Amino acid sequence: MNREGRSSGARSGAWSVVLMTAVLGFAAPAAPAHANDTLNDRGMVTAAPWGSVAPPQATYRSRRQGAITGLTVHHQGETWPAGADVPAYLRRLQQWSRRERAWVDVPYHYIVAPDGAVYAGRDPQWAGDSNTDYDTLGQLQVMLLGNFEHQQPTVAQLQATARLLGQLLALHGLAPDRIRAHRHHTTQTVCPGEHLMRVFEDLRAQAAAGLTRVGTP
Numbered sequence: 001m002n003r004e005g006r007s008s009g010a011r012s013g014a015w016s017v018v019l020m021t022a023v024l025g026f027a028a029p030a031a032p033a034h035a036n037d038t039l040n041d042r043g044m045v046t047a048a049p050w051g052s053v054a055p056p057q058a059t060y061r062s063r064r065q066g067a068i069t070g071l072t073v074h075h076q077g078e079t080w081p082a083g084a085d086v087p088a089y090l091r092r093l094q095q096w097s098r099r100e101r102a103w104v105d106v107p108y109h110y111i112v113a114p115d116g117a118v119y120a121g122r123d124p125q126w127a128g129d130s131n132t133d134y135d136t137l138g139q140l141q142v143m144l145l146g147n148f149e150h151q152q153p154t155v156a157q158l159q160a161t162a163r164l165l166g167q168l169l170a171l172h173g174l175a176p177d178r179i180r181a182h183r184h185h186t187t188q189t190v191c192p193g194e195h196l197m198r199v200f201e202d203l204r205a206q207a208a209a210g211l212t213r214v215g216t217p
């Protein structure tokens with residue numbers, strides 16, 4: 001399953017303006033804690049439980065993660081229908097990852113839904129997995145639901161992603177330029193899609209702005 005897509009899509013403008021105005025508020029939605037979410041005890045990010053189950057066996061192809069040196073942004077690569085069931089999708093992705101790929105869990109550490117909810121995915125002690133030649137070791141994988149070659153990320157989704165990236169920068173002591181897109185690491189994919197790439201620098205700037213805020217005791 002290469003769900004991240006290779007085709008190019010239509011261009012449209014104005015997302016920079018939308019993102020800049022939307023993210024400035026940094027409103028924090030309330031959501032229940034997730035057992036795997038290592039950020040929650042710092043009060044920095046919330047994630048809703050989705051029925052994740054612990055790995056049922058001891059042996060997987062996935063690798064243990066060392067020090068975190070970067071953050072990688074992905075899109076799902078499949079068009080996300082409005083109102084679709086996120087927990088059900090994540091449970092299916094978890095089952096597929098283990099059964100078909102022998103990965104320890106879903107390939108991403110954090111999943112951001114169109115409504116701005118952030119879901120904890122793979123335990124960060126495990127490196128992510130990819131269907132491309134990109135080396136995931138030392139990276140935290142942040143995935144936004146949707147296919148941004150063909151649809152737009154929502155304002156709530158961009159806002160939540162900027163906040164999450166800022167929190168992760170602070171937690172791991174990283175500079176904003178350590179936020180990269182999947183396509184920056186490999187030519188094998190267009191992930192995370194043209195519509196997200198158009199606002200990527202804004203996303204990075206807003207994450208840096210959030211870094212200043214969460215870094216203040």
Ligand SMILES: [Zn+2]
Nearest residue numbers: 004074182191
């Ligand atoms: Zn990707």
